[in-house]
Amino acid sequence: MELRGYQQEAIDALFAWWAERRGENPVLVLPTGAGKTVIFSALIQRLVSDYPGTRILVLAHRKELIAQAEAKLLTVWPEAPVGVLAASLGRREMAPVTIASRDTIAGIVEQVGWFDLVFVDEAHNIAPGENTRYRKIINALKQRNPNLHVIGFSATPFRTGQGYIYGDEEKHLFQGVAYEARIKRLIDEGWLCPVTARAVSDDSVADTSAVKTTAGDFNQGQLEQVVSDNALINAAVTEWERLAYQHGRRSSVFFCVSVLHAHLVSDALSHMGHDVPVVSGTTPQEERDEILEKFDAGDLIGIANVGVLTEGWDSPRLDCICLLRPTKSLGLYMQMVGRGLRLFPGKENCLVLDFGECIERFGPIDIARPANKRREEDPRTKTCPVCQTIHGYLKRKCPCGNRFQEEPAKECEKCGEPNPIAAKLCMACAAPFVTHGKRARNGGILSGEPAPQRYEVEGVTCSVRHSKTSGRPYLQIRYHHDLTTAFTQNLMLGYPGFAGERAAAQWRNLSYSGSPIPEHPQQALSRCADDLKPVISVVVDMNSRWKEVLEIEFEEVMS
Known part of the structure; x- marks a missing residue:
């Protein structure tokens, strides 16, 4: 497998660290979707091939991360001598490369023998101090091998109320960052999907001013009481329908505060005609797997989630993130938004709707x-x-x-x-x-992102265009602001999968109630004059490459 430029840079930076700072433990900082498992898989192959007899331990705290690590390693290196040690997966294997559950190996660490390197996935889960499970495992391994190297991988190398997980204090397991791949660079280079944020109504944003702080974040019990207000939930899901659903977004995740809150959100969406099941730590594993499989297949419009989809879950089709969970944890904020960074065919960007003032609290994700x-x-x-x-x-x-x-x-x-x-x-x-700086919830979620702008529309024209790559026709709608300024929407009517579903949703938003969905662009063109509602203005994302039309204001037509 050929590595991306930044992935090779990360490996080179790690070897430079070992040469210059021998005996110190580094962190590699890579945003969600950057392929950290590809990096440590390529690194493992190089180390084991160049230094026969090297024994490597990969530590993770969730079975999803363990399974992903093994699968990616075997993709990069099909002959890898790998074993899995995880009770949650029903496996108890030791090999030159062992991918282990933190909780499983903690109980048998005296029996696992010698390792030369330890890779810690999601290293921000290591709390400072000597009495944590991670530290006990690593200390036990160091007693056998004082030259043990430890490498941490994380998208968010900090902990709520404790700052960075690296430093020069005795409590720190890691001493610094060997390499960091920045979100903005990876978006600009086309490796990650752009994210964008829209302002939501004031009545849909939770007032947390009276909620106390416990262990560095909002008090869970008080926060649940605040966000479980029915009027607040109804306002939030109405905003989601207006800003996301009506614009063709069909894969949303609602990050909630508690199981009760998630069920209230799910019920409110159900009353609007949307099937959005709840996934939480109490959801039976078989039911959870079925829900996530249906979401990945595009058969569910959304999931109301409590605490289980922030790590170890990847669904590239995710195109809208609703932050219904106010937090003072920068790491949690970035983990939630990071779920939307993966690329997917037909997905131009991922929309973030912030109902918890997280963007205002922390700023744009690329510089927070x-x-x-x-x-x-x-x-x-x-x-x-x-x-x-x-x-x-x-x-x-x-x-x-x-x-x-x-x-x-x-x-x-x-x-x-x-x-x-x-x-x-x-x-x-x-x-x-x-x-660091910040932007309010009605500003951008990436630094330097211009706020969306509203333009009055003098006229609308429709035409059928053809894709330069596939040759397939599509309907193009142009909103003319003046003689020299116009903004376009492209509707892939009749296309299979996500593109066709989004085009159908866009047509429903643009046309009078009851207007059937055209089967192909030429049919749509013949009906544009009669079926499309008059437009007064459009809101345009001037930061997007194609100046995406985000919102359309229609003229009220008397029936």
Whole structure:
């Protein structure tokens, strides 16, 4: 398997670390969907091939991660000498490369022998201190091999209330980051799917101002009471239907606070005609597997989830993430949003609807970092005095046309990112001297993303175009703002799978109630004049490559 550029860079950086910082343990930081299992599989093949007799242990805490690691290793290296040690999978095998459950190996660590390297998947689960299961396992292995190398892999190398999992203090198992692949770069290079965020109505956002903090996050019991309000839930699912479902999004995950909350959300969606089952830690395994298989096949429009889909679950078709779970955990926020980063045919981006003010709390996912103690003293956002839109502190011009007075800024010497003059850690790379920035929930979920803009529509035209690659026809609708500015929607009517389903949903949104779905673009073209509702304005994502039409305002027609 040929590695991507950044994947090879990660392996090279790891060997450079070992050469320069022998005896210290590094972390490799790779966003969800970047292929960390491919990286450590290629690394394992190189180490075992170049250094015969090398014994490697891969540690994970969930059976899904263990199964994924074995499958990917055998894909990269079909002859890999691999065994699996996991009671949850009914396997008890030892081999030169052993992929083990943390909980299974903890009870028999004295019997597993010698290892040269330990790879820890989802290394942010290692709490500081010597008494955790991970640390006990590694300490026992180090007694047999004092030169044991430990490598951590994580998309989010920090813990709520404890900061980074690496550092120079005795409590830290890891001493630093050997390599980090940044989300924005991987999106720009086409390896990850873009994410976008839309503003939701104020009445759909939970008020957490009175909820206490317990162990660094919102108190679970109080938070459940706040979010379980029926009016709040109905407002949120109505926003989801308006902003996601009516625009053709057919694979949504609703991240909920508790099992009760998830069932309330599921019931509210059911009353609207949507089948969205609940998946939680109490869901029987057979039932959970069936639900996830149906979702992966496109047979379910959504899942209401509690705590089990943030790690070890991949469904590339996921195109909408509803954050119904307010959190103070940056790691949880990034894990939830990270579920939507995988590519899928016909998926232009993944929409994030933030009902918990997470974007406002942490900022864009590509530059969000754990807050330091001085965070509250540093400027984060500013509000346009003309239209009341909230922007990042360094925004120079509001989409309404108002220009801000240019704020004093300084550039990070490490990554070049501009920062507020009084900040302490860099917004982008956390290099010392500035703190990171944030954007409000009606701003972008990627740094530098312009806010969506509304354009009045003077006229609408329709035509049939043909794909340059397949030659297949599709319906193109153009919304003309003026003589030189127009925005398009392409409807793949009659196409199989996701593209056809989305086109049908778009047609239902654009046409009068009861208008049948055209079977092919030419049929749609003949009906456009009679079936399509008059359009007043469109909201356009100016950050997307094709200037995606996000929302359409229709003229009210008297019946």
